[in-house]
Amino acid sequence: MIIIRALAFLLFFTVIPMAVGRLITYKARVSLTEEYLIGFFGNLGIFYILYSVIAWLQLWVTMGEAVTGAFTLLLKAYFPLIAVLLIAWLVLERKSFSAGIKTATTKFGIITKKIFTDGFTVIYFLAFMAVLVLQLYMAYGYEVNEWSYDDYDYVVSSKDTITYDALSYVNIIDGTMPNTLEKRLAYSWDSYIAMLSKVSGFEVTTVCHTILPVLFLLIAYGVYYYIAQFIFEKTDDRLIFLLILSFAYIFGLYSHYSVTFRLLGAIWQGKAVLTVIAIPFFTMYLIKSYSSTLSNGRILPIIAISMGASSLTSLGIIFIPIMAVITWVLMCAYNKRIYGIRYLIASLVGPAYLGVFYTLIWMLQSDATGGSDQYFPFRRRHEWWYKWFKENI
Template sequence: MIIIRAIAFLLHFTIIPVALGRLITYKQTDNKDSAIATYIIGLFGSFAIFYVLCSLLEWHQYWNTFTEPFTGCFTVLCIAYSVVIAILLIVWMVKDKTAIKASIGNIKKWLSEKLNQIKANKFLGIYMIAFAAILIVQLYFAFAYEINEWSYDDYDYVVNSQDTITTDTIAYANFINGDMPYTATKRAVSSWPTYIAYLARLSSFEVTTVCHTILPVILLLVAYLAYYYISTFLFSDIENRFIFLTLLAVAYMFGNYSHYSTTFRMFGAIWQGKAVLSAIAIPFFMMYLFDAYGKGYTKGRVIPIALISLGACSLTSMAVIMVTASVVSIWLIMCIYYRKISGIRYLIASLVGPLFLIIFYKLMSMLISDMHSVENQYFKRGRDINWWYKWFG
């Protein structure tokens, strides 16, 4: 059973992102996204789906809270998300069955081409080995020594996720003394700690094991996938791409000068929401937008951009500033480059995440304010008129 649960955990970072990425980019006919872009789009698409479901059930939980804690929403969230993902996997297998059947042959062909490139260019092999060696060192430290990098944020994340499982609620318990209901609005609008709790419950691993042992390794690999994607736009020669990755890895290893720098997040606490945002989501999203603006408007890019934006904003409330600043800056740069205002539809799609976060933040702050006051200032709530208690008692 443990092996089955562990496989289910890994599926959320392997097959599921691939399947969702293929579905999200299914309408792309010209200028299709690369395999790496499709994978990362699928990964953040899964975060976006979880975020929407989590927001709906969290709202339901707080709306139905009056005198005693309202529990059970986390279990419903786990079931609902699993069902949605299962349905999407089935849809992908039906729609993409031709590509799935051809995938093994395509992988063999791709590996053969890369081996031929290495045989033809010995330096490429040397650069790849150098980068692989540095990456292995980073992965080892991420796996073996991540637990030594504790901070206030660590306790916040770990305890919040553990409380989610223990109390069967969503962003509901005070992570210091365990009181319920208690929630700071900025924590209520982020689904990342709840997603960690979902992974822990799915796999039966301890929350600390998920945070400090498993996720750092997986997310480090995803981060370097994103950086390789960026290198494909910077360098046409594959040699230069691996030189870039090697120098970048060395810079991260020896740039660990501040707890709040990206270098520390890459080598230490990459599993935290703000770290995933700064080390993976923002760099990838910025380059993806540059590519999208450069190739002109196509309908097939709108949904991927919107879902990346929403998935990135699920990580932390700080995303409302970081994502907005990034996407608006890129839009302005491209308008200056083309000397005209263009790409409005891409800009709107890229702001879906921040807009959702702002609206949800405002609604939750109003609802929490009503919960803490005697009179309902914003919403007409009451146990006697609540549909849930009328139906279920």
């Protein structure tokens, strides 16, 4: 049973991202790495949209007494939708599985040949693998002891989501409900971790401090190799880049505000996933998109990445627009004209969604705590969707 649950957990880091990524890029095929990462963040974006709707309903029907059932409702909406997407992917790709496997095998063979036909490249490859394995070992064996002050929010909130069957609704200190902070309810990452814990049967702490560090380290270095492919033409130069980057990370833990801490200290936190995985990948994907012929087929992938990145932390409302606008300005300067407005707008969809959702939560919270329904005077206790929730007595 444990093995089955573990395999179900891994689906969210293997098959599901590839399926979602292939569906999103169906009209504009990209590399396997891009498909996987687009699918990974696209899946987070899908979860975020469902989460925001149900979290809003949870607050809407709260008129004093706490209600529960929102997390269960979210899972009932999310799992069938993912199942439909998987079936759609299998149907659409039924004739191209063999071709896809052949393409992946060919690319792997080319990379392997480049590595093992040159003596120095072999040395660089083995050195990088040794450093990577060391980091993975430390992540798996020792990050269980790494506790930052943010874990009193991230880990506890995820655990409370399961325990109380509610979405970011519980006071993390004393467990009282309802107790909602706008900045915490505005993103869905805590609830996504809770979903992973529920699916696997692993404790939230185990998911955060043992499993996710290993998986996210692999994804992060996959992103860094993706960046190296764009910067360097030769394989040995790419490996040297990864080696230098690895050592910079290993010896860069000078504070809890360093990038090293986000990668090697607390990578399971939403702001860490945003800064060491989402932002680097999104930046490079935008640069490649702007550098190629402009195509409407890239708009949906950009929106998917933007939504997924915005679901990680409320700080996405700041960091993502800064990155997107800077990238756009640089590409306009490079092309000496206003260029790629559609890509810029698509890249800002996620932060805009986050900002609107945050504002609506604030308005609803103001009504709840201010004693008067200033923004939503038509809100009633027994809406027809109240049947999905139950009072916490």
